[in-house]
Amino acid sequence: MEHLHHFGLNQDPFSNEPDLRFFFESGSHLDAQRRVERGLRQHKGLTLLTGDGGMGKTLLARRILEALEEEVFEATLLVMLPGAADATGILQRFARQLGCEEPAADRAGLLAQLYEQLAIVREDGRHAVLMIDDAQIMTPEVFAELSGLLNLEYEDRRLLSMLFVGSPELDRLVQNDASIMQRVDVRVRLQPLDMPNASAYLSHRLDAVGGDPAILPPPSTEALFKFGRGRPRLINTLADNALFEAYLSGRAAIDASDVERAAADLGIGPDPGTTYSQLAAAPVPPDPTLASGPSDPIAPPVVAPSLDLDDPVGDFELAPELDAPAAVAPTLDLDQGLEAALEEAATPPAPISSPIAEQTVDALEFDVDPPSVTQYPVDPAVPDAAVAPALPTAEAEILEAELTPLDAADGEPIEDAFVELIEE
Numbered sequence: 001m002e003h004l005h006h007f008g009l010n011q012d013p014f015s016n017e018p019d020l021r022f023f024f025e026s027g028s029h030l031d032a033q034r035r036v037e038r039g040l041r042q043h044k045g046l047t048l049l050t051g052d053g054g055m056g057k058t059l060l061a062r063r064i065l066e067a068l069e070e071e072v073f074e075a076t077l078l079v080m081l082p083g084a085a086d087a088t089g090i091l092q093r094f095a096r097q098l099g100c101e102e103p104a105a106d107r108a109g110l111l112a113q114l115y116e117q118l119a120i121v122r123e124d125g126r127h128a129v130l131m132i133d134d135a136q137i138m139t140p141e142v143f144a145e146l147s148g149l150l151n152l153e154y155e156d157r158r159l160l161s162m163l164f165v166g167s168p169e170l171d172r173l174v175q176n177d178a179s180i181m182q183r184v185d186v187r188v189r190l191q192p193l194d195m196p197n198a199s200a201y202l203s204h205r206l207d208a209v210g211g212d213p214a215i216l217p218p219p220s221t222e223a224l225f226k227f228g229r230g231r232p233r234l235i236n237t238l239a240d241n242a243l244f245e246a247y248l249s250g251r252a253a254i255d256a257s258d259v260e261r262a263a264a265d266l267g268i269g270p271d272p273g274t275t276y277s278q279l280a281a282a283p284v285p286p287d288p289t290l291a292s293g294p295s296d297p298i299a300p301p302v303v304a305p306s307l308d309l310d311d312p313v314g315d316f317e318l319a320p321e322l323d324a325p326a327a328v329a330p331t332l333d334l335d336q337g338l339e340a341a342l343e344e345a346a347t348p349p350a351p352i353s354s355p356i357a358e359q360t361v362d363a364l365e366f367d368v369d370p371p372s373v374t375q376y377p378v379d380p381a382v383p384d385a386a387v388a389p390a391l392p393t394a395e396a397e398i399l400e401a402e403l404t405p406l407d408a409a410d411g412e413p414i415e416d417a418f419v420e421l422i423e424e
Contacts, residue, residue: 003247011209014240016233018059020066021208024201024232028191029060036064039186040073040129040161045150046183048174049165051190054233060190061133061165068129074098074121075129080137087145090138094130115152118159128160136166136173143173143180150183192230199225201232202239215243215253223259226270238262 004012015022023029032049039047051057061077068075076097078090091110092103098117104110121128130149132138138146152159164170174180193201199221203213216224220242228235239254241262246254263269 003244006247007211007215007243007252009209009211012240013205013209013211014236014243016236018062020059020062022205023056023059023063024197024204026193026197026201028193028197029056032188032190033060033064033067035186035188036163037067040064040068040163043127043158043161044185045158045161046147046180047161047163047186047188048170048184049163049188049190050168050170052192052231053167054231055190055192056232057165057190058133061131061163064163065131072126073129074126075131077131077133080132080134082137085137085139085142087142090132090142090146098128114149115159118152119154122154122157122159129163130160131163131165133165135164136169138173140173140177143177147180147183193225193232193235194230195222195225198228198230198235202235205236205239217253219256220254220259223256227259227263227268234268237266238268241265 001012004010025033036047036049049057049061065075065077076094078093078097080090088105088107088110091114095103095110095113095117098114098121100113100117104113118128130146132146146162149160150158150162174184199218202216202221202224206213206215216239224235224238224242228238238259242254242258245258245261246252249255249258251258
């Protein structure tokens with residue numbers, strides 16, 4: 001890379017690849033390595049190594065794997081992948097590492113093969129170690145299945161030791177399962193780098209690729225530690241971006257402003273849980289064309305009137321139109337409207353003209369017998385106004401009437417009666 005040659009480097013000193021050449025024995029990493037190796041060399045059952053993301057757990061696990069002598073240990077390192085962390089798949093991978101060419105598909109056959117291979121390792125005078133990185137991906141069922149391998153014994157000696165490496169989520173998974181928690185023999189937590197270790201770590205990185213320590217002056221190292229929070233992976237990322245910023249500026253060393261620019265681009269703040277943003281934008285210079293014109297007078301600040309809570313309405317002046325008395329709505333006369341509606345309903349409808357021609361009907365004479373007293377009996381002791389006549393309900397008398405047409409002479413008295421009635 002061109003920017004690496006600018007600083008006299010033949011290799012990237014701040015790569016996050018798990019290269020053991022860049023492993024730095026800080027106080028925290030050296031202490032964790034010793035504690036883990038003690039548990040494995042004493043054939044302990046289950047050892048946990050946890051730490052926050054970017055603390056160098058994977059590189060430390062590889063360092064421990066390299067430190068275990070082949071003539072003493074049969075060590076295997078498996079890295080868990082999301083979606084491929086089932087119990088059968090893990091046991092089959094472990095069986096292949098132990099020398100089993102065709103692992104069984106069923107659980108019983110697979111456990112028998114594992115026991116046979118582990119017994120061979122024991123007879124060879126070595127101890128088997130299974131190391132699992134990113135163990136927090138495994139489910140509780142897989143934890144239980146793998147923990148069951150710790151029960152395998154040969155000649156009253158445990159055949160297998162395990163090392164689970166993962167994030168703090170691994171601690172929570174183990175604590176929630178009492179059956180696994182009681183199998184933990186060694187528990188180690190990896191701590192961040194302090195300032196002296198962070199400075200020595202960066203110098204070690206530059207020295208591993210033949211770089212000049214002057215590329216990182218003390219102010220830049222302090223800025224990397226502040227924004228990197230003592231995590232090796234984050235420190236590497238910031239240093240790599242800051243190195244490129246210094247190259248773009250034509251400088252031979254990283255400046256603290258380069259680190260701040262890299263942190264701003266990555267959205268990293270100086271404190272955990274915060275983000276870092278660059279300096280605010282420069283103020284916009286005034287337009288010279290506007291400066292030559294007359295300046296507008298500055299309006300005095302508006303002072304809010306004080307309110308009297310005892311008389312809240314008295315502090316406000318109403319507009320003239322609001323101050324005038326409101327007009328009184330006219331009173332509705334409901335009786336007048338009711339009388340007009342009754343008169344309209346009582347008016348007879350207009351006659352409807354019928355297209356049917358009028359027919360002349362001759363007058364008819366009805367001969368009807370008057371009703372008898374037996375039909376409507378009246379009690380003489382009761383006044384007529386108090387008792388209404390009772391209508392017949394059970395029996396009815398059929399009346400016969402003979403209708404005969406009237407002569408012209410007979411109709412004259414009837415016509416005279418109608419005329420007299422109209423005149424009255």
